[in-house]
Amino acid sequence: MATRAVLHGVLTRLVPTTEDDVDLLAQWFGSPDFVACWGGVPMSRDQVAQMYVGRRRPHVESYLVPAQCSGTPVGYAQYWHAGVAEGGVDMVLGPQARGRGLGPDAACALLAHLGGNLGWRRVTVDPLRENLRAVRAWEKAGFRKVSNEADDLLMEFSSSAVRRE
Numbered sequence: 001m002a003t004r005a006v007l008h009g010v011l012t013r014l015v016p017t018t019e020d021d022v023d024l025l026a027q028w029f030g031s032p033d034f035v036a037c038w039g040g041v042p043m044s045r046d047q048v049a050q051m052y053v054g055r056r057r058p059h060v061e062s063y064l065v066p067a068q069c070s071g072t073p074v075g076y077a078q079y080w081h082a083g084v085a086e087g088g089v090d091m092v093l094g095p096q097a098r099g100r101g102l103g104p105d106a107a108c109a110l111l112a113h114l115g116g117n118l119g120w121r122r123v124t125v126d127p128l129r130e131n132l133r134a135v136r137a138w139e140k141a142g143f144r145k146v147s148n149e150a151d152d153l154l155m156e157f158s159s160s161a162v163r164r165e
Helices: 019-029 045-052 100-117 132-140
Strands: 013-016 059-067 073-083 088-094 121-125 143-148 154-158
Touching: 013 121, 019 045, 019 059, 019 073, 073 100, 088 100, 100 121, 100 132, 121 143, 132 154
Parallel strands: 088 121
Antiparallel strands: 013 059, 059 073, 073 088, 121 154, 143 154
């Protein structure tokens, strides 16, 4: 079973979301700039509360991503179970946080947890193909392209590369 621990990267932390985060997340997921990389459709506060503050636990674990240096939340990340030792990761950073290495850092912290603590052997992501910044960030974290046929690009991180904590 997943733990609700804070995950630490070098540049970021991942802090489990709570009901106290609904207003911040609703602001983000209501912003076209933020959701352009996450489905493209702004969401209502009720939708955000249902999906992104831990109500889907234990199948989906949700995190705020604060920058280590300031503690200011700069994005959202989640992982979801697809089997006993595998699943997927989703992440979106606010426009002000992009291009600073925070995404790959948060991804590596998640991968260390998933592989080291939960024993996952396979992790996937599916960024939009045209989101080249996200594709490069996932590649920096160790993901490799495995499919090029859909609008979303399937990328995979396998256990041979999973970093152990």
